[in-house]
Amino acid sequence: MALRFKNSFSRVKEDFVPIEDGKVKIYTCGPTVYNFQHIGNFRTFMWGDILRRYLKYKKYDVTYVMNITDIDDKIIRDSQAQKKSRKEFIQTYVDAFLEDLDSLGFLKPDVQPYATDHIDGMVEMIQKLVERGFAYEIGGNYYYKISAFKDYGKLANLDMDGLKVGARVSADEYEKDSASDFALWKAYQETDGDIFWDTPIGKGRPGWHIECSVMSQKYLGNHFDIHTGGVDLMFPHHENEIAQSEGCTGSKSVNYWLHGEHLIVEGKKMSKSVGNFFTLRDIIEKGYAGVVVRYLLSSTYYRQQLNFTFQGLDAARSSLERYNDFITNLESYAGGESDNSAAEFIAKTKKGFEDALDDDLNVSGALGVVFDFIRDINRLKAENKLSADERDNALTAMLSFDSVLNFRYHISSDDSDSSEIESLIQQRADAKKNKDFALADKIRADLLEQGIILEDSRDGTKWKKKV
RNA sequence: GGCGCCAUGGCCAAGUGGUAAGGCAAGAGUCUGCAACACUUUUAUUCUCCAGUUCGAAUCUGGAUGGCGCCUCCA
Structure with missing residues (x-):
């Protein structure tokens, strides 16, 4: 089977054809660092990691960009409340985020750009959008004129003419031509304190969406392969990103849009008021290793809601132990007589594993195949029908699956105790x-x-x- | 109001027209001083419900019920 992805843009599964043969360029909307990231955030980043690892498994040369949003309304609000500079404030959460990625076994992004390092690029893009008639200025604020972009609303399947003007829209503090136009640049206000940039288009700060257009273009080019994010980002964030990028270049920016469903907790939307809101740190404090969370977050198809429960976390831990015991016990198995069945099991598993993941990253299906393999090989071992060579081949296969899943955990040999x-x-x-x-x-x-x-x-x- | 997703055993979950993968949990057995690991074995004539299409439906169509999301803060 060929690798295919369900493309949010077309709403159907499409065969994956990279723009440049053998290379894949991916952009993921990273965290806004105003707090510790919660397990829902990591669910989205998790299938991004699986996607990336699987493309590497398929021998693609992958470039993976995940930005850090280090300027927004909440960062201004909370850093001021804590009487910290923006930089000092975000550093805590950037450090925590990187630590969390590590404890969940993520590959480091190839590029991890910060929004505030790209203010010049944003200013240039805004100027270009003004020149091309997609943006306008009112009192130092710059807005995107969505009526000028004819495909606006196509990704999210929204009919902009039918949109009701709700309370939140009319409550916007800036004046705009149309209520639906979104901010590219926000003029300085007293309440921004010392958080501003002096630029050719004035003193102020960028809107939220412009950064992703600028950074994806800078690191991946005007046209790249895959863009990922959570479903909630589809509108308005990604819709706006398309309008900006394509308004600027006049051509298609992204081939495949992948959106993951949300994680819910005990059947309910995660929220602080319900008391079911968890950061990764909360879970680790309860005694679960990061890899257990990794297993749980990655084991469900990304386009399906994942119901997070502690019972599920316990089950994930048990599954993970079986997975790891299999590898450890196989490594120390001396080898016996062969009955020549191992090669067939390995080939069958490899095919099943790849077929499942080729089909829009069906990790659950792939895990089913891997656990079949574990049972088959364990049985051969129990009956002493696995030779040393077959053992090595089985291990090699298992470790190649694990290069995608990364569920293997190691006991550190230099452990002090x-x-x-x-x-x-x-x-x-x-x-x-x-x-x-x-x-x-x-x-x-x-x-x-x-x-x-x-x-x-x-x-x-x-x-x-x-x- | 508009757009969209989902419903499979005690829990999680794959399967999208050919007769229900896998994991966890539970029961029985082998191994073991006892455990743990591992292996064997038991547990859905049935996929929320009702109609329909079909030789055949968890899978397609229509309807109902329930859960969730987006509609300018959001992974």
Whole structure:
């Protein structure tokens, strides 16, 4: 099967054909750094990571850009409330975000541009849009004239003529030709304090949407392959991005628009007032490793709502242990007689894995195939029908699947307490030899208390950390 | 009001016209000093409901019910 994606623009699955053979350019709308990112944010970034890893698995040369929005109304409001400079304020959340990406096992974006480093580019684009008749200025504010862009509303399937002018629109503090026109540049106001830029188009700050047009163009060119984000960004953000980019160049900007559904918690929209709002940090504090969250967030098809529950998180942890135990146990398996069935299992799994992911990133389907594989190989192992060569081939296959999933977790060998654990395991082995099972069980229970799980096998006792 | 998504076993979830993957949980067994790991095995004549199309429907059509989202803050 050929790789295909459901394109939000056409609303159907389309075969993926890159603009440049063998290369894929992807832009993802990154976080606005006014707070710690919540698990819903990470759900969106997560399938972006899977997408990117799978394209690499398919031998594409991938360029992945994820921006950081470091200027917006909330950043101004909250940094002032905390009496911090904008830079100082955002740094906390940028650092936290990068740490979070790391604990969730993300590949680092190839380019991670900051909005405020691209003010010049934004000014140039706004000037160009004015020249081309897509933008106008009123009292130092610049607006995009959506009536000038004939395809406006096409991505979100909105009929702009039929839009009601609601309370939020009329409450806008700036004057505009049309209520639906959106801000490209906001003139300086006293309440902005020291947050402003002096530019050829005046003193002020950029609107939200212009940054993504400028940064995607700068790092990926006027025309690139894939743009991702959450469904809520489809309108107005991505609609506006298209209007800006294409108004500026006069040609198509993005081939495939991918939008992920939201995460809900215990069946309800996540909100602070309901008390079901979680940052990644909240979850980790409850004792779950990042990789457990990764498993849960990535295991559901991205265009389907994901219902986050702690029961689900516990199930994810158990699944993940099976996945990792499989790899660990296979690595230490000495190898036996072959019955020549392993090659077939490997080929079948590889095909099933790729067919599933080729079909618009069906991770659930791919996981089903991988768990079939785990059972098939474990059975061969149990019956001693897997040779050392077959073991190596199975491991290679599994690790190639894991280059996409990244569910493998490692026990650090330089762990400071690992020698202590080894010595306790030795004490337990001695106790077992002396039939002092009470002591042996106590050692095992004590270690479990510290999050260390012991597993006895013919080849001795292994230990692993609880995730 | 307009646009759109979803409903599959106790929980999660794939399958989109050919007779219900997979994971978790639970029960039974093998292994084990006991566990854990692993293996074997049991658990949906049935896919929210009602009609229809078809030789055949979880899958297509119409309707109903329930849940969710977007319609200028939002992943």
